[in-house]
Amino acid sequence: MASVSQVSLLKQKLHSAKTALAEVSEQKEQNQNSLLQFIGHLSLACKGQSIELDNKLAKLRHNLIGQDSFEQSLPELVEIEHLLKNQYHHVMGQLEEGRASLSKVIRQLQRVNSVPDKVKKEIAYFKQDLGKPFHTYWDYFPKVERLVSFYESILQQQLEQGDKLEVLPKHRQLAHELAQMISEIEFRKDQRDQVLVIKDSLSDEIEVETLIDAYQTILSLLLENIALEKSASQEFLFALNDALSAVREVVSDSYNSNQRSYQLKKQLNREINSRVDNVGDAIIDIDDINHLKSQVTEQLASIRTALGRKEALEQREQAMLRKSMETMRDELNELSKEANAYKERLFEQQKINLLDSLTQLPNRAALEERMEQEYRNYQRHKHPLWVAVADIDHFKSINDNFGHSTGDKTLQVISMALKNSLRESEFVARYGGEEFVLIIPDVNASDIEHMLNRVREKVKNIPFKFKNQRITVTVSIGAAQILENEQINETFERADAALYKAKHESRDRVIIDN
Numbered sequence: 283m284a285s286v287s288q289v290s291l292l293k294q295k296l297h298s299a300k301t302a303l304a305e306v307s308e309q310k311e312q313n314q315n316s317l318l319q320f321i322g323h324l325s326l327a328c329k330g331q332s333i334e335l336d337n338k339l340a341k342l343r344h345n346l347i348g349q350d351s352f353e354q355s356l357p358e359l360v361e362i363e364h365l366l367k368n369q370y371h372h373v374m375g376q377l378e379e380g381r382a383s384l385s386k387v388i389r390q391l392q393r394v395n396s397v398p399d400k401v402k403k404e405i406a407y408f409k410q411d412l413g414k415p416f417h418t419y420w421d422y423f424p425k426v427e428r429l430v431s432f433y434e435s436i437l438q439q440q441l442e443q444g445d446k447l448e449v450l451p452k453h454r455q456l457a458h459e460l461a462q463m464i465s466e467i468e469f470r471k472d473q474r475d476q477v478l479v480i481k482d483s484l485s486d487e488i489e490v491e492t493l494i495d496a497y498q499t500i501l502s503l504l505l506e507n508i509a510l511e512k513s514a515s516q517e518f519l520f521a522l523n524d525a526l527s528a529v530r531e532v533v534s535d536s537y538n539s540n541q542r543s544y545q546l547k548k549q550l551n552r553e554i555n556s557r558v559d560n561v562g563d564a565i566i567d568i569d570d571i572n573h574l575k576s577q578v579t580e581q582l583a584s585i586r587t588a589l590g591r592k593e594a595l596e597q598r599e600q601a602m603l604r605k606s607m608e609t610m611r612d613e614l615n616e617l618s619k620e621a622n623a624y625k626e627r628l629f630e631q632q633k634i635n636l637l638d639s640l641t642q643l644p645n646r647a648a649l650e651e652r653m654e655q656e657y658r659n660y661q662r663h664k665h666p667l668w669v670a671v672a673d674i675d676h677f678k679s680i681n682d683n684f685g686h687s688t689g690d691k692t693l694q695v696i697s698m699a700l701k702n703s704l705r706e707s708e709f710v711a712r713y714g715g716e717e718f719v720l721i722i723p724d725v726n727a728s729d730i731e732h733m734l735n736r737v738r739e740k741v742k743n744i745p746f747k748f749k750n751q752r753i754t755v756t757v758s759i760g761a762a763q764i765l766e767n768e769q770i771n772e773t774f775e776r777a778d779a780a781l782y783k784a785k786h787e788s789r790d791r792v793i794i795d796n
């Protein structure tokens with residue numbers, strides 16, 4: 283009996299265990315299905331964000347369908363979690379970048395003068411709103427749409443106004459390039475103030491009309507330069523020609539008048555001679571003394587007249603000669619004045635040609651001349667000779683943050699500091715942009731690094747203050763010593779490569795090529 287009841291109890295237990303097992307596996311299947319469903323939705327939601335993530339999710343879904351437990355897929359899940367995390371940071375980064383570029387565009391929009399007041403206000407609110415970070419792309423897209431609508435209303439307004447041209451980033455770029463080009467052109471002293479005004483007008487807020495005006499003015503200044511140079515030579519040639527023809531005229535005048543007066547003189551001489559002969563004949567022929575007296579008196583009177591005429595002729599000749607000599611002297615004086623002015627102009631032009639107009643340091647042409655000269659010295663005496671290339675660090679950010687004319691002033695101040703930190707026998711030129719080349723003779727290898735570091739520190743210690751902000755500007759320097767059998771250009775290239783290294787090793791440093 284007891285065993286019968288035990289068996290039925292066991293049966294009961296077995297039945298309920300079976301039911302429980304069935305429930306558990308049903309539950310598991312349900313869980314697995316929900317997981318599959320979840321992964322399916324996650325795949326859809328993430329689709330297109332990252333190919334790697336897409337592939338991993340598809341593979342996981344595929345694996346889970348064939349498996350009766352998802353434990354095997356745990357490593358894949360961990361990987362996907364990692365990818366999702368990365369994706370999150372990537373998206374956040376992109377959103378932040380998007381927000382920053384929207385803010386930049388908005389700042390540019392705020393600079394446009396012709397924005398209607400109402401839109402101006404909306405833009406200001408929008409800008410405040412942009413200060414808050416975005417969390418999803420859905421925060422970002424409407425902002426872009428809004429921005430486009432601002433553009434549209436500004437464009438609309440401008441179309442209605444009709445005359446003012448819209449300032450595009452391309453125009454700003456052109457203005458920037460023009461300003462840079464101006465820095466590289468050598469203008470005459472009397473043109474420089476005008477050029478500075480144009481340069482100022484090109485920094486920061488420009489209008490398209492300003493840009494066009496600037497182009498026109500610069501072009502006419504350049505043309506004027508060319509024309510002036512040409513007319514200077516022309517003036518000189520004309521003056522030279524005038525003077526030469528004056529000389530020729532004087533010579534031929536004096537020849538002609540000489541010829542004429544020679545004939546006259548000959549005739550006069552003949553007359554005088556014949557008078558004298560007549561007197562002689564009279565003395566021989568005439569016996570009556572009274573008659574002789576009157577004859578002689580008559581002859582003498584005509585001799586006197588002839589002599590008087592002769593004297594008058596000679597005086598006239600003398601006066602004519604003096605006059606033509608004076609004309610010739612005046613012409614020659616004029617010519618030599620002209621030649622001096624021309625010489626001065628050429629000298630001035632030569633000086634301009636060798637000086638950088640912005641910094642007044644020697645320019646690239648002057649550098650080449652000096653390099654040749656130092657190279658010749660080196661070949662003769664074999665004393666040490668160094669070439670160093672210095673470049674201002676992050677100079678672009680000075681232009682970007684404080685404007686091109688502040689950039690120009692910075693270049694001027696640094697140029698002076700470089701020049702003042704060198705000895706008389708040393709040389710610095712502006713090679714271009716924010717790059718300078720130093721030629722340093724007679725310094726030993728053990729001293730050069732210390733010497734260049736002094737130059738670097740000198741620049742670093744300049745107390746720049748822009749927009750009430752104390753700024754430290756630094757330079758990186760690369761240097762090389764000329765080697766036996768090396769051309770100086772090769773030394774320059776090694777110095778430039780050392781500068782490149784200095785730039786890559788955190789800047790504000792001196793690197794010597796060894």
Ligand SMILES: Nc1nc2c(ncn2[C@@H]2O[C@H](COP(=O)(O)OP(=O)(O)OP(=O)(O)O)[C@@H](O)[C@H]2O)c(=O)[nH]1
Pocket residue numbers: 462465466640673674675676677678679681685686687688689690693714715716785789
């Ligand atoms: N204001 C002004 N800027 C100039 C002149 N010549 C060149 N520049 C600017 O100098 C900047 C040089 O920038 P980059 O070559 O990028 O170098 P950087 O910003 O100094 O950076 P690193 O050299 O890498 O430290 C550019 O923005 C040029 O427009 C000039 O005569 N005046």
